[in-house]
Amino acid sequence: xKFKAEIDVMPQDALLDPQGKAVANGLKNIGLSxxxxxxxxxxxxxxxxxxxxxxxxxxxxxxxxxxxxxxxxEAYRFTLVEQA
Amino acid sequence: xKFKAEIDVMPQDALLDPQGKAVANGLKNIGLSxxxxxxxxxxxxxxxxxxxxxxxxxxxxxxxxxxxxxxxxEAYRFTLVEQA
Numbered sequence: 001x002k003f004k005a006e007i008d009v010m011p012q013d014a015l016l017d018p019q020g021k022a023v024a025n026g027l028k029n030i031g032l033s034x035x036x037x038x039x040x041x042x043x044x045x046x047x048x049x050x051x052x053x054x055x056x057x058x059x060x061x062x063x064x065x066x067x068x069x070x071x072x073x074e075a076y077r078f079t080l081v082e083q084a
Numbered sequence: 085x086k087f088k089a090e091i092d093v094m095p096q097d098a099l100l101d102p103q104g105k106a107v108a109n110g111l112k113n114i115g116l117s118x119x120x121x122x123x124x125x126x127x128x129x130x131x132x133x134x135x136x137x138x139x140x141x142x143x144x145x146x147x148x149x150x151x152x153x154x155x156x157x158e159a160y161r162f163t164l165v166e167q168a
Binding site for chain 1: 092093094104107108110111114116118119120121122123124125126127128129130131132133134143146147150151152
């Protein structure tokens, strides 16, 4: 079965996020001052070929831990949807 | 009211995504060969202060169009959740 994984990798809440700060300033400069608390991370989508959802979850988790996220600075989460 | 926006900005489907290609190769190199079709984009979260959900949607859409996404190369989508 194929599963589509939607992965978000975001800077840890405890850390400053200079890119988010820059976006917040940019939004203020174009007149959108109702926006605050901007954080910028990565969004990764991928297709996983696995026997069942548990196996696909294990693969997605390993991909996040070993390649996509730096656990010192980033937190990740993902959702899996079976493809038709 | 405050709304939390979760925004995904992804490369257009019609375009090659070299960063996704690099991640796919990296995953194969660490033994995760069941993964394909990797695409890498941005995930942005922000808090919007607005009178109602329609107003918050308008602000989020403007932020995407004017600052966060380059419409030539990227597509965006977002969800809004009211904060307690």
